[in-house]
Amino acid sequence: MKKNQEKKTIHDNDTKLIRAINSGRRELFYELVKRHEHSLYNFGLRMCGEPRDAEDMVQDTFLNVYRYLDGFRYETRFKNWLYRIATRACIKKRRKSTYAPEKELSLEEFLPSDESQIPDEVPEWALMPIDKLLNRELNGMIRDAILALPEKYRVVIVLRDLEGFDTAETAQISGITPVNVKVRLHRARLFLRDKLKAYFNHDD
Amino acid sequence: MTTKPYPHQECLRLFEKLSEFIDDELDAVTCQDIEQHLKDCRACTACMQTLKKTVELSKCTGSHPVPETFSENLKNLIRKMS
Numbered sequence: 375m376k377k378n379q380e381k382k383t384i385h386d387n388d389t390k391l392i393r394a395i396n397s398g399r400r401e402l403f404y405e406l407v408k409r410h411e412h413s414l415y416n417f418g419l420r421m422c423g424e425p426r427d428a429e430d431m432v433q434d435t436f437l438n439v440y441r442y443l444d445g446f447r448y449e450t451r452f453k454n455w456l457y458r459i460a461t462r463a464c465i466k467k468r469r470k471s472t473y474a475p476e477k478e479l480s481l482e483e484f485l486p487s488d489e490s491q492i493p494d495e496v497p498e499w500a501l502m503p504i505d506k507l508l509n510r511e512l513n514g515m516i517r518d519a520i521l522a523l524p525e526k527y528r529v530v531i532v533l534r535d536l537e538g539f540d541t542a543e544t545a546q547i548s549g550i551t552p553v554n555v556k557v558r559l560h561r562a563r564l565f566l567r568d569k570l571k572a573y574f575n576h577d578d
Numbered sequence: 579m580t581t582k583p584y585p586h587q588e589c590l591r592l593f594e595k596l597s598e599f600i601d602d603e604l605d606a607v608t609c610q611d612i613e614q615h616l617k618d619c620r621a622c623t624a625c626m627q628t629l630k631k632t633v634e635l636s637k638c639t640g641s642h643p644v645p646e647t648f649s650e651n652l653k654n655l656i657r658k659m660s
Contacts, residue, residue: 400660401657401660402660403656403659403660404653404656404657404660407652407653407656411644411649411652412641412643412644413641415642415644415648416641416642419642425645429645429648432648432652433652433655436652436656437659440656440659440660481593481594485590485593492621493620493621493624493625493628494620494621494624495620495624496623496624496627496628497624497628499631500624500627500628500630500631501627504634504635504638507635508635508638508639512635513639513640516635516636516639517639520636531636535633535636535637536636536637536639541601541603556597556598556603559597560594560596560597560598563597563629563632563633563636564629566632566636567628567629567632570628570631570632570635571628
């Protein structure tokens, strides 16, 4: 096998536009912004919580993309590259704030603490169709629960479950290994599940 | 020392792998083992269903529109630069 294999070039919906921008049509950059503004803003909300912080992140991200677009090598989807820059912007933003220090989540803390906690049947909420469950209040509660997650777990669950990236892409975007993505994702989901259990039990 | 009434060792192994199972990221043999275990274990079935529903719910929370003023300001900034 050749040691220095040529990296694959990815062609996606943005490739043509980026090539045009990089060939001198800089005025087309806003077209690229329009395509991704909505999803990036919502990523910012999911990660940072406050609309103002999400706006700052979006602006910083697009400014960085503008600055470095001519270095984009088409070795990944543009969206993945964009989100990598955005993720770093979110983390940078958080470091400037005064949140509580990051906490590790262990698998053990999500195990039943005594026999009464071991379920012997599936709870009703887990069997109901999504459209019967979701409402504004529950949406808000899920959003708050994700924001309550320590950042390293929040990044992974947002990228995987809310933004729709797969394990390999999430690893690439967040700069961790695929194994770590899976470990952190599982713990993040268990954390969220605990919040949901408490929410639905409270409603009984 | 407190003695925790622990689920069976197989339950613990499944617990670690639940997300991968839901995401279809496990090999066929492991999947089959898990499916077999789920047939006989109500606790693990409940665990799996609640986790699956958690994932489904988080995927459906929807999105917010970009605030108009911000969008307009961003457009002006980008147009000025480019």
